[in-house]
Amino acid sequence: MEKRTGKGMENQLPGLDSQVCFSVYALSRQITQHYRPILDELDITYPQYLTLLVLWEKERQSVNQLGEKLYLDSGTLTPMLKRLEQKGLIKRERSIRDERVVEISLSEKGSQLRHLACAIPQKLLASLNITREELSQLHLIVNKILGQTRQS
Amino acid sequence: MEKRTGKGMENQLPGLDSQVCFSVYALSRQITQHYRPILDELDITYPQYLTLLVLWEKERQSVNQLGEKLYLDSGTLTPMLKRLEQKGLIKRERSIRDERVVEISLSEKGSQLRHLACAIPQKLLASLNITREELSQLHLIVNKILGQTRQS
């Protein structure tokens, strides 16, 4: 009758969920690998690129605001932002109105980098070798799940 | 006629591809967050859990074999495996046939942990709060893309 009870469960293959979670984890790292050679040319890492993307959208933001958009806390951001500052891509300045706040803004060099960066999306797509259709499907389902999991 | 040329492109929103890549990156970290409290009870991390999953499938494997399944190299695995050894979950032994190879096997404690671990998938699913349908869709598209990107 195919009724499975406690005994024997441990011989099952790992569940679909485990597999999917691993796949997402693997894909995320895989994507970073594909970005690497492209971003190497600009001498930045993938998380640094994401940070710049956010800053290109809005020139001046607090560490907190960046963290909310990137889902990263100060423990990760502070050292990364210092590295971006060292590269001369951003400026870090205490807010005058509230001395607790550190405001991040683009340097001239950081703003200019945008011109070079505009070629990245195409290069990455070519590197990943996937269709817009697949990309679109991925986007839909991942965002849907991301939206749900962020709450619970 | 809506023909967009070079000028003005830099004012566009970040492309779909950038967004999707960020979403995958964010989801991957989000999943790890949901695993954390569950795995904390077993005093292991998510990558360590993945490693144990592979070992529960096949009791004894070389570092290389583990790396091929997890897509990790010795630079990541060696220290992680040492930590698993310190926790008493695995054993690390040089192969007699080929002294270059280090064979990883489960300790008694590591084998036993499987019994506790079998509750994890359900707990995680409950925590993520997503349907099997969504999980299934995610699995399909992510694996499809992962398969393609691994080659190119």
Next chain:
DNA sequence: AAGATAAATATTGTACGCAATTTAATTTTT
């Protein structure tokens, strides 16, 4: 206004992830 609380970053410590190099053992060449 003094003291308590809260908020924003920074710091500390641990664990990946991965490129690059090193070390040791095995194979292949010559």
Next chain:
DNA sequence: AAAAATTAAATTGCGTACAATATTTATCTT
């Protein structure tokens, strides 16, 4: 068989992630 090439792990070094704590500044309470 000696030298060269290859292979498997380990090591080194850098950059995230993230929990936990500390520090500094602002705000709230009374």
